[in-house]
Amino acid sequence: MINYIINFLLRDSSLSKFVGYCTKEHCDEYKVIIIPSGFFDSDAYGTRKSLPKLPIAKLENTSVLFGKPLIERVNDTIVCHSDIIAASFFVLSRYEEYVSPNTNLDIHGRYIGKSSFASHAGYLAHPIVDEYSDFLRNLLTTAGVDVAPISSKPKIYLTHDVDTLSLYRRLRGALGGALRSIKGSDTDSFSSIFNSIKNIENDPAFTFNKLIKADKKIPDAEIIYFIKAAKKVKGFDYPGYSLTDKDFNYFLNKISDNNTHPGLHTSYQSGKNTSLINFELNKLQSALKQTIRYNRWHYLRIPGPTEMEILFENGITDDFSVCYADVVAYRLGTTRAVNYINPKTKQISNLILHPLSIMDATLSNYMELNIEEAFDICKKTINTIKYHKGDICLLWHNTSLNPKSYHEELYNKVINELL
Numbered sequence: 374m375i376n377y378i379i380n381f382l383l384r385d386s387s388l389s390k391f392v393g394y395c396t397k398e399h400c401d402e403y404k405v406i407i408i409p410s411g412f413f414d415s416d417a418y419g420t421r422k423s424l425p426k427l428p429i430a431k432l433e434n435t436s437v438l439f440g441k442p443l444i445e446r447v448n449d450t451i452v453c454h455s456d457i458i459a460a461s462f463f464v465l466s467r468y469e470e471y472v473s474p475n476t477n478l479d480i481h482g483r484y485i486g487k488s489s490f491a492s493h494a495g496y497l498a499h500p501i502v503d504e505y506s507d508f509l510r511n512l513l514t515t516a517g518v519d520v521a522p523i524s525s526k527p528k529i530y531l532t533h534d535v536d537t538l539s540l541y542r543r544l545r546g547a548l549g550g551a552l553r554s555i556k557g558s559d560t561d562s563f564s565s566i567f568n569s570i571k572n573i574e575n576d577p578a579f580t581f582n583k584l585i586k587a588d589k590k591i592p593d594a595e596i597i598y599f600i601k602a603a604k605k606v607k608g609f610d611y612p613g614y615s616l617t618d619k620d621f622n623y624f625l626n627k628i629s630d631n632n633t634h635p636g637l638h639t640s641y642q643s644g645k646n647t648s649l650i651n652f653e654l655n656k657l658q659s660a661l662k663q664t665i666r667y668n669r670w671h672y673l674r675i676p677g678p679t680e681m682e683i684l685f686e687n688g689i690t691d692d693f694s695v696c697y698a699d700v701v702a703y704r705l706g707t708t709r710a711v712n713y714i715n716p717k718t719k720q721i722s723n724l725i726l727h728p729l730s731i732m733d734a735t736l737s738n739y740m741e742l743n744i745e746e747a748f749d750i751c752k753k754t755i756n757t758i759k760y761h762k763g764d765i766c767l768l769w770h771n772t773s774l775n776p777k778s779y780h781e782e783l784y785n786k787v788i789n790e791l792l
Contacts, residue, residue, distance in 0.1 A: 374721055394406075403450060410440040438460035439460055476676055481674050483674055497702045499700075500707050532597040703728065
């Protein structure tokens with residue numbers, strides 16, 4: 374695990390031989406030494422007393438969660454007393470959530486970003502692990518090691534959660550729209566219902582032409598549509614849709630493209646009952662007649678930090694769910710794809726976590742921003758990710774691109790920002 378984190382920070386495995394996570398007695402073996410803070414000691418690990426203390430110190434504008442804000446030189450070796458290895462593990466593994474699993478949760482059981490330790494410590498809006506990466510690479514350069522520029526090309530993921538295909542082509546949706554029209558809360562419902570029944574392209578939720586047009590502006594992007602396959606459609610998993618009817622087949626034909634991939638949109642229920650994943654994945658694979666490797670949880674209702682391996686055990690290799698729903702931030706402290714780390718076992722999984730950069734609903738529903746404020750946040754986030762040469766992962770729902778929302782205009786502005 375230690376070696377994985379060092380290599381992740383260095384972004385070049387050939388440099389790891391120059392970095393030691395040990396005491397000063399080993400100075401003659403390394404160019405840079407990170408002094409362990411005792412975070413991983415068995416007497417404290419996994420308990421609340423192992424959590425970092427506020428206020429946190431700074432070392433060259435880098436947050437010190439563990440250890441001391443001190444750098445010294447011993448002969449030709451730089452000795453760093455800020456334990457950036459433990460700090461990186463703390464953030465990447467969601468260790469805070471592991472130690473305090475049933476606190477700081479919203480009504481959906483999701484961890485709240487604005488009340489997290491990162492928020493209290495002042496690094497919520499900073500990818501702190503990426504900053505540690507720059508810090509460590511700079512220490513090596515100062516120590517005389519030739520550190521090559523980062524050569525890997527960042528990726529762009531344009532992703533869409535298909536929570537429903539239509540608003541009015543199923544009986545319950547049509548009746549609800551008619552009732553709203555009768556009550557006067559939605560005077561356009563009757564005409565929308567009639568037009569939707571005539572042609573699904575007229576339904577307010579069937580906005581895939583708009584998404585396809587916008588996404589095609591970035592030919593190198595990987596486009597993913599996350600599709601629901603819940604066993605029972607109830608509660609927050611409503612509304613559902615059939616994976617066998619003509620509307621779904623029409624949708625599949627429309628989005629079919631070389632750069633487009635289907636993914637599983639695991640149900641709201643599965644966020645707590647992970648045994649449902651196997652059924653949902655098999656159901657979707659059977660309907661599409663292909664293997665599914667990508668996942669995102671509905672409502673971003675991801676399981677606890679020790680339970681994510683269930684995805685890989687069922688055949689999922691990549692998850693695109695990890696972020697805070699309530700605020701645009703860096704829940705894993707990085708803008709890059711990272712292997713899932715189980716904080717209980719300290720084991721590195723083959724499951725790849727792709728941090729979700731920006732979700733449409735976070736901007737409008739949770740942060741309650743107007744379009745100018747939302748676009749400003751998007752630009753700042755994109756620029757931060759570009760600076761750290763990370764991956765950009767956007768989530769815009771097809772249901773968001775409707776005339777009553779600013780998200781069609783905003784999505785196109787964000788896409789243009791990526792050009």
